[in-house]
Amino acid sequence: MSTAATPLRDLAPAPVADTLPKLLARNAAAHPHDVALREKDLGIWRAYTWADYHAQVKRRALGLSAIGIERGDVVGLLGDNRPSWVISELAAHACGALSLGIYRDALDEEVAYLINHADVRIVLAEDEEQVDKLLRLGDRIPGVERIIYSDPRGVRKYTDPRLIVASALDRVGDEIALQRPERYDELVRATSGDDAAILCTTSGTSSNPKLAVLSAGRLIRHCESYLRVDPKGPQDEYVSVLPLPWIMEQVYALGQALIARMRVNFVEESGTTMADMREIGPTFILLAPRVWEQIAADVRARVMDASPLKRFVFRLGVRLGEAALKSGAKGARALADLVLMRALRDRLGFSRLRSAATGGAALGPDTFRFFQALGVPLRQLYGQTELAGAYTIHRPGEVDFDTVGTPFDGVEVRIDDADANGVGEIVTRHPNMFLGYYKNEAATRTSVLADGWMKTGDAGYFGASGELVVIDRVHDLATTSLGQRFSPQYIENKLKFSPYVAEAVILGDERPYLAALVCIRFSIVSKWAERHRIPFTTYADLAAKPQVHDLLRQEIETVNASLPEPQRVCKFLLLYKELDADDGELTRTRKVRRAVINEKYADLIEAIYAGQPEIGVDTMITFQDGTRQRVRTRLKTVDLVQAARAALRSPLGAPG
Amino acid sequence: MSPLYGTGTPLLELSRVSLRFGGVKALTEVTLSVPAGDLFSIIGPNGAGKTSALNCISGRYAPTSGRVMFDGRDITDVAPYRRAAIGIGRTFQNLALFGHMTVLDNILVGRHHLLRNNFVAGPIYWFTGACREELAHRAKVEEIIDFLDLQHVRKAIAGTLSYGLRKRVELARAIALEPKLLLLDEPMAGMNLEEKEDMARYIVELNEERGMTVVMIEHDMAVVMDMSKRVLVLDFGRTIAEGSPAEVLDDAQVARAYLGAAEGFGRNAEMGVATEIAAP
Numbered sequence: 001m002s003t004a005a006t007p008l009r010d011l012a013p014a015p016v017a018d019t020l021p022k023l024l025a026r027n028a029a030a031h032p033h034d035v036a037l038r039e040k041d042l043g044i045w046r047a048y049t050w051a052d053y054h055a056q057v058k059r060r061a062l063g064l065s066a067i068g069i070e071r072g073d074v075v076g077l078l079g080d081n082r083p084s085w086v087i088s089e090l091a092a093h094a095c096g097a098l099s100l101g102i103y104r105d106a107l108d109e110e111v112a113y114l115i116n117h118a119d120v121r122i123v124l125a126e127d128e129e130q131v132d133k134l135l136r137l138g139d140r141i142p143g144v145e146r147i148i149y150s151d152p153r154g155v156r157k158y159t160d161p162r163l164i165v166a167s168a169l170d171r172v173g174d175e176i177a178l179q180r181p182e183r184y185d186e187l188v189r190a191t192s193g194d195d196a197a198i199l200c201t202t203s204g205t206s207s208n209p210k211l212a213v214l215s216a217g218r219l220i221r222h223c224e225s226y227l228r229v230d231p232k233g234p235q236d237e238y239v240s241v242l243p244l245p246w247i248m249e250q251v252y253a254l255g256q257a258l259i260a261r262m263r264v265n266f267v268e269e270s271g272t273t274m275a276d277m278r279e280i281g282p283t284f285i286l287l288a289p290r291v292w293e294q295i296a297a298d299v300r301a302r303v304m305d306a307s308p309l310k311r312f313v314f315r316l317g318v319r320l321g322e323a324a325l326k327s328g329a330k331g332a333r334a335l336a337d338l339v340l341m342r343a344l345r346d347r348l349g350f351s352r353l354r355s356a357a358t359g360g361a362a363l364g365p366d367t368f369r370f371f372q373a374l375g376v377p378l379r380q381l382y383g384q385t386e387l388a389g390a391y392t393i394h395r396p397g398e399v400d401f402d403t404v405g406t407p408f409d410g411v412e413v414r415i416d417d418a419d420a421n422g423v424g425e426i427v428t429r430h431p432n433m434f435l436g437y438y439k440n441e442a443a444t445r446t447s448v449l450a451d452g453w454m455k456t457g458d459a460g461y462f463g464a465s466g467e468l469v470v471i472d473r474v475h476d477l478a479t480t481s482l483g484q485r486f487s488p489q490y491i492e493n494k495l496k497f498s499p500y501v502a503e504a505v506i507l508g509d510e511r512p513y514l515a516a517l518v519c520i521r522f523s524i525v526s527k528w529a530e531r532h533r534i535p536f537t538t539y540a541d542l543a544a545k546p547q548v549h550d551l552l553r554q555e556i557e558t559v560n561a562s563l564p565e566p567q568r569v570c571k572f573l574l575l576y577k578e579l580d581a582d583d584g585e586l587t588r589t590r591k592v593r594r595a596v597i598n599e600k601y602a603d604l605i606e607a608i609y610a611g612q613p614e615i616g617v618d619t620m621i622t623f624q625d626g627t628r629q630r631v632r633t634r635l636k637t638v639d640l641v642q643a644a645r646a647a648l649r650s651p652l653g654a655p656g
Numbered sequence: 657m658s659p660l661y662g663t664g665t666p667l668l669e670l671s672r673v674s675l676r677f678g679g680v681k682a683l684t685e686v687t688l689s690v691p692a693g694d695l696f697s698i699i700g701p702n703g704a705g706k707t708s709a710l711n712c713i714s715g716r717y718a719p720t721s722g723r724v725m726f727d728g729r730d731i732t733d734v735a736p737y738r739r740a741a742i743g744i745g746r747t748f749q750n751l752a753l754f755g756h757m758t759v760l761d762n763i764l765v766g767r768h769h770l771l772r773n774n775f776v777a778g779p780i781y782w783f784t785g786a787c788r789e790e791l792a793h794r795a796k797v798e799e800i801i802d803f804l805d806l807q808h809v810r811k812a813i814a815g816t817l818s819y820g821l822r823k824r825v826e827l828a829r830a831i832a833l834e835p836k837l838l839l840l841d842e843p844m845a846g847m848n849l850e851e852k853e854d855m856a857r858y859i860v861e862l863n864e865e866r867g868m869t870v871v872m873i874e875h876d877m878a879v880v881m882d883m884s885k886r887v888l889v890l891d892f893g894r895t896i897a898e899g900s901p902a903e904v905l906d907d908a909q910v911a912r913a914y915l916g917a918a919e920g921f922g923r924n925a926e927m928g929v930a931t932e933i934a935a936p
Contacts, residue, residue, distance in 0.1 A: 042798035042802055043798045043810065044798075153803075153861070153865070154861060154865070156865065157864065269805070269807045275808075
């Protein structure tokens with residue numbers, strides 16, 4: 001298999017059902033009584049058949065058209081993952097309108113920016129929380145004509161004339177269906193796969209997000225290429241927990257689910273996700289690296305609390321699992337399953353997994369190995385919103401932790417501006433990529449080269465086996481002042497495998513050596529502190545304890561041992577708060593925003609490199625509920641190489 | 657629902673209720689009247705007789721003199737369990753959950769007085785309607801679980817939950833009774849800000865959307881003044897003021913009662929309140 005993918009000509013001709021509502025109509029006609037969606041409501045899983053699903057989309061689409069939604073309009077969607085969301089999205093598409101999903105935890109300014117930038121006329125908001133957000137924006141969103149809410153609780157008291165309850169809109173739709181029974185079919189027939197259908201926010205590690213315009217036909221064709229390397233069918237169960245505005249959830253919960261008739265399940269509340277997941281037993285799952293890391297950390301934390309016998313069984317099981325992974329022997333696998341893994345998979349809701357993926361950012365190899373040893377068929381995906389989501393994946397049985405696999409059929413990947421080691425910018429093209437950025441010609445021209453190649457902004461190279469290796473964002477690749485190139489993200493991922501580390505930021509660009517800002521993982525470090533009888537009050541207090549510094553020092557030294565000497569972390573300090581997307585330090589998909597951190601913690605960073613052993617901090621933290629707390633603390637810089645430097649006269653030189 | 661407020665006869669009336677424990681006068685001639693649909697708060701320093709007043713309403717204490725009227729009927733001598741049946745639900749200042757039972761079972765206990773089946777009919781589950789009845793009650797309980805966002809702890813053992821959550825479960829149990837009048841004894845004591853805000857939202861929604869009449873004792877002045885339609889202030893078992901939150905804040909006697917606390921009557925717990933109340 002060549003890596004730079006086959007030419008595009010032998011792709012199948014465009015399917016007849018080239019929009020999502022057409023696919024839905026096809027499924028409802030062919031399999032009306034099969035379960036399409038499930039939602040847990042009032043403690044019971046309630047199923048929607050394809051016929052129900054179709055009927056709901058029909059009434060809502062007719063309702064939307066009754067209030068004036070036409071071809072080319074933009075409909076905003078805001079809320080949790082619920083059937084109502086996908087129904088509304090399909091209804092918007094049936095009207096020929098574009099859908100724009102807005103992240104439910106987006107801040108007011110972000111919501112206002114997106115709504116105004118995309119000329120959203122109607123917003124479908126789930127409940128009081130989301131309606132409040134929109135009403136709070138007042139006249140900052142003048143273009144919004146209607147706000148449609150599904151859950152009337154708490155909203156009834158508002159008198160804003162723009163508000164309509166979704167059930168009322170659906171009743172309007174029912175009336176139209178009675179008067180003009182053929183109306184909906186006409187609408188759906190008029191939709192075209194070539195039209196823009198979905199606006200997807202790009203993660204925007206800098207400034208305001210851009211909106212990638214995707215057409216339904218392209219999305220469907222791209223989902224089909226994906227399904228060829230990771231087939232799914234009507235027997236498959238999927239639990240929709242990724243944010244629906246994200247391209248990959250659009251691919252799974254809408255595209256693939258409608259093409260392959262995979263059942264999509266919606267959990268009751270975010271707090272019940274793990275329990276609900278276990279009840280469903282999904283056969284496919286995609287989680288962000290952070291969530292995989294969190295699950296691995298939780299397992300470890302629980303084991304720390306368990307009895308010595310259980311700890312022994314866990315360690316034995318993990319060793320057996322790793323041995324089985326190395327040897328590939330069936331017997332070893334069975335033994336590991338018997339001792340630990342089957343029970344652990346069941347506990348996590350992974351018993352029926354046939355396929356699992358991680359994507360969005362890199363996942364540390366150790367976490368990867370842990371889940372592989374657990375018997376979870378975890379694979380890495382790689383892609384961008386602009387390129388309709390993932391376009392490379394590990395082929396089954398060829399999982400190399402360091403790579404992101406090979407491209408789907410019809411996807412071409414090349415490396416531009418490669419250096420001596422073959423490392424350069426990853427540039428991709430395929431026939432089903434986005435149409436351009438919404439109302440941003442300039443940005444489209446900057447990212448898309450003349451012949452349709454899209455610059456991804458990621459640095460990478462092709463490995464010996466022809467699989468793509470992604471290192472980091474091109475502009476995040478850093479060089480020390482001594483000329484040593486390194487990838488901060490690579491080292492950060494290594495650090496984050498420690499259960500005690502929640503987040504780490506590696507510094508060192510144009511500095512003589514590497515240093516790290518580390519956030520402790522509060523849930524686990526606090527447990528550790530309790531066990532060691534270390535009294536503490538808050539996060540900041542815990543992070544300032546000398547014992548905690550010693551603990552983290554050991555963790556970082558372990559990581560250092562696995563790194564080449566010039567890439568080792570020489571100094572670190574423990575931050576007094578966790579990095580947070582609300583403070584702009586992380587993106588909504590939880591990637592570190594380096595520019596923000598460099599600016600916000602500039603004096604800390606200066607102090608580290610100036611060689612100050614202690615740095616006073618006096619700052620205000622704003623919590624989500626709006627309360628502010630003053631934090632006054634002294635951060636201690638831990639120098640990992642001082643002793644070694646004195647003895648060995650390390651080439652790093654004394655700073656400051 | 658606001659149309660209910662202030663219309664018709666009061667739902668609850670205390671007329672000249674006094675309560676004595678030997679020589680201690682817990683309540684002296686307290687008179688109050690709560691119309692249907694009201695959100696009524698009773699405030700006052702520690703030992704002012706707030707909980708005693710609530711206990712006279714729920715029937716835990718029998719007043720030494722005076723009458724308690726509920727829904728047009730004299731209930732002064734009605735036993736507490738019968739008051740539950742006629743529509744008075746309550747929560748307690750110190751939690752009174754069944755710690756070893758699940759959240760679901762605790763809330764189901766609130767439905768007990770509505771159950772028709774007994775221990776004879778219950779075991780022949782499918783023939784006596786017990787099955788249908790259980791389903792109906794479970795559905796009601798699930799609605800309450802949804803209302804109070806308790807889904808994630810539905811099957812957790814009540815005793816293992818955090819304090820704030822247990823308070824919420826207790827409220828759920830009181831609502832399960834489907835009372836006309838809900839008595840809340842310090843529903844927000846010992847909660848953090850977020851829990852308080854949630855609890856305040858639930859109480860307001862119960863009152864506004866479900867039309868439940870609420871009588872509440874609460875220390876957090878900001879909460880009381882923000883939520884209540886009317887406030888009664890007790891001091892040493894006597895009513896010293898009654899009216900809308902704004903009227904009560906303006907009352908000189910109230911300020912004195914609270915300021916007095918600050919001057920050393922040993923009511924240190926109320927000092928925070930004293931400053932807040934004196935400020936306007």
